[in-house]
Amino acid sequence: MNATKRLLSSHILGGRPLKVLCASGQLGYGIPKDSFNRGLAQRPDFIGADMGSIDLGPYFLGSGQPAAPSQMMQSDLETVLLGAQGLGVPLIIGSAGTAGSKQQVDLVVNTIKHLSVKNKLQLSVVSVCTDLSPEIIIQAKKSGNLRPLGEMAPPSDDVLFNSRIVAQCGTETFKRALELDPDVLIVGRACDTAIFASLPEMLGYPTGLSVHMAKIIECSSLCCVPGGRDAIMAYLSEEGFIIESMNSSCHATPQSVAAHALYEQADPHFVEEPTGTLDLRQAKYEQVDSHSTRVSNSLWIPRAAPTLKVEGAYSLGYRSVLIAASADPGFIANILDHLKTVHERVKLLIPSQWSYHPHVYGMGAVQKLPQQLQSSNEVGLLIEFIAATEELAKQCAAVFKQNLLHFSFEGRICTAGNLAFPFSPSELSAGEVFAFSLYHTIPAPDILDWFEIKQFNITPSIS
Numbered sequence: 001m002n003a004t005k006r007l008l009s010s011h012i013l014g015g016r017p018l019k020v021l022c023a024s025g026q027l028g029y030g031i032p033k034d035s036f037n038r039g040l041a042q043r044p045d046f047i048g049a050d051m052g053s054i055d056l057g058p059y060f061l062g063s064g065q066p067a068a069p070s071q072m073m074q075s076d077l078e079t080v081l082l083g084a085q086g087l088g089v090p091l092i093i094g095s096a097g098t099a100g101s102k103q104q105v106d107l108v109v110n111t112i113k114h115l116s117v118k119n120k121l122q123l124s125v126v127s128v129c130t131d132l133s134p135e136i137i138i139q140a141k142k143s144g145n146l147r148p149l150g151e152m153a154p155p156s157d158d159v160l161f162n163s164r165i166v167a168q169c170g171t172e173t174f175k176r177a178l179e180l181d182p183d184v185l186i187v188g189r190a191c192d193t194a195i196f197a198s199l200p201e202m203l204g205y206p207t208g209l210s211v212h213m214a215k216i217i218e219c220s221s222l223c224c225v226p227g228g229r230d231a232i233m234a235y236l237s238e239e240g241f242i243i244e245s246m247n248s249s250c251h252a253t254p255q256s257v258a259a260h261a262l263y264e265q266a267d268p269h270f271v272e273e274p275t276g277t278l279d280l281r282q283a284k285y286e287q288v289d290s291h292s293t294r295v296s297n298s299l300w301i302p303r304a305a306p307t308l309k310v311e312g313a314y315s316l317g318y319r320s321v322l323i324a325a326s327a328d329p330g331f332i333a334n335i336l337d338h339l340k341t342v343h344e345r346v347k348l349l350i351p352s353q354w355s356y357h358p359h360v361y362g363m364g365a366v367q368k369l370p371q372q373l374q375s376s377n378e379v380g381l382l383i384e385f386i387a388a389t390e391e392l393a394k395q396c397a398a399v400f401k402q403n404l405l406h407f408s409f410e411g412r413i414c415t416a417g418n419l420a421f422p423f424s425p426s427e428l429s430a431g432e433v434f435a436f437s438l439y440h441t442i443p444a445p446d447i448l449d450w451f452e453i454k455q456f457n458i459t460p461s462i463s
Helices: 003-010 033-041 059-063 070-087 102-118 134-142 157-161 171-178 192-202 207-217 254-262 329-333 335-349 390-405
Strands: 018-022 046-050 091-094 123-129 164-168 184-187 232-236 241-245 270-273 276-279 284-287 292-296 299-302 307-326 354-361 379-387 427-443 452-458
Touching: 003 192, 018 192, 018 207, 033 070, 046 070, 046 192, 059 164, 059 307, 059 427, 070 091, 070 102, 091 192, 102 123, 102 184, 102 452, 123 171, 134 157, 134 427, 157 427, 171 184, 171 192, 171 452, 192 207, 192 270, 207 232, 207 241, 207 254, 207 270, 207 276, 207 292, 207 299, 254 284, 254 292, 307 390, 329 335, 335 354, 335 390, 354 390, 379 390, 379 427, 390 427
Parallel strands: 018 046, 046 091, 091 184, 123 184
Antiparallel strands: 018 232, 123 452, 164 307, 232 241, 241 292, 270 276, 276 299, 284 292, 307 379, 307 427, 354 379
16 A cells, blocks of 8 residues: 555545645755755655746746756655655655656656665655647537637647647646555646645545635745745644644734635636636634644535646757847947837848847836836847747847947947857857647547546565
C-alpha cells in the first residue's frame, strides 16, 4: 500500500481537520526551508506544489523548456520529495516543468527517478500527459465549439498543426490518477486548484470548501500580510478551513484572504473550473488569531457538461533585440515618427520577410500615457526584430541601429549620434520566439478519456 491509498483507507481523523501543506507557489525558484520544515513538523496529510502557468508567456509551452533554473528546480523537487517520503504522505505536483507539456512532464519524471536513486527511495509514480492533438482543436473549431477567452483571432489550421497544445485538466483527471495509489503524482497542465482539492474531494469533503481552500493556498503565503513565498497550511473540516502561513511573520487576515479571490480573476464571486463554478458570494472570513483566518460558506455549482481550457503556442522564428536610449529632447519629441521612417528605409535595404516591434520606455511602453506624463528628457528603446533565421534577425537589428543612430531630424545639433547604448554589441540574440495560438475553451464530454495516465515503480538498487 502506497502513500495515497494509506491516506484514503485510514482517514478516520478522530475529529481533527485534514492538514494540507502547499510547499511553494511555483517550484524551481527556491523553497524557504525554515517555513517548509515547520509545515512538516505539523505532519500534513499530503503535500502539493504547482510548477508553473501560462503567465510566463508562450516560449515555455512552445519550446518545451522549463522556466526555472535546472539546479534550483532539482533542489526544490528533492526538498518536497524527501519531505513527503519522510512522513509517508502523497506528493502532488501540477503544471509540471512550467507549461505542463509532455516534454516537461518527462523532464520532471526523470528528475524524480534520479532523486529516488540518489536517495535510495522506492516509489510508485503516476504521470499525466495533457497534450492534445491539433485534430481535436480543428474539429472543435469547425463545429463552432472553440471559444476564445478574450479577444483572439481564430487560429488557422496550419498554425494549429504547428502548435504545441495542452489542456488544463481539473480534479476529475487528478482523481483518476490518484486511484492508482501513487506516492508521487506528476501532472501536466493543470488547474492550480486541482492539485489541492482532488484528495479532499475523494475523502468526502465538500467540493466548494475544497476548491476554495485550494484556490487560496496554491500561491503559498501570497494571501498573507506581508505576502511571501513561504509554505502555507490549510486545516480543512466539513464546516470550513483555516489558513495559516508557516512563516510566523506572514499573517492571514480576513481581508488578505478574501482579497485573494481577485488573484487572476475578473470576478471575485465566481471561479470557473472544468466541471463547475466556485460560488463565493456567501463566503465568510473570520479572524482566528493574529496569524490565521477561518473561511466557510464556499459553495459549488456543478456544470451540466465539462469544458476544458486549451493553450497552444507556435514558433514565429528568431528574435534579436536592440537596446538603446536617448536624452536628446529634439529627437525624443518625434521619436515614433523617426522609428517609422527608419523602419521604411531598412525594409528597402533588407527586402526579406521580417518584422519589428518597438517599445519606447517613458512614452507608454508599459501602458498608454497621456501626453503630459510622457518623458521629454530621456527614453529607453527596446526594439524586437523577428525573422525566419537568427542571422537575418541580427542583420535587421544591426542595420536598423545604424540608420537610427545617424538619423537626421529637424533641429538636430550634433551629427555624432542620436543614441546611447548600455551594451556592446547593442543588439542581442534572444533565440527562438513563440506566440500563443490558443487561449480558448472547448466542450469535453469525454474528459476522462482525453489524457494519458502512466504508472511505474522506481526500485533503486541498494548496495
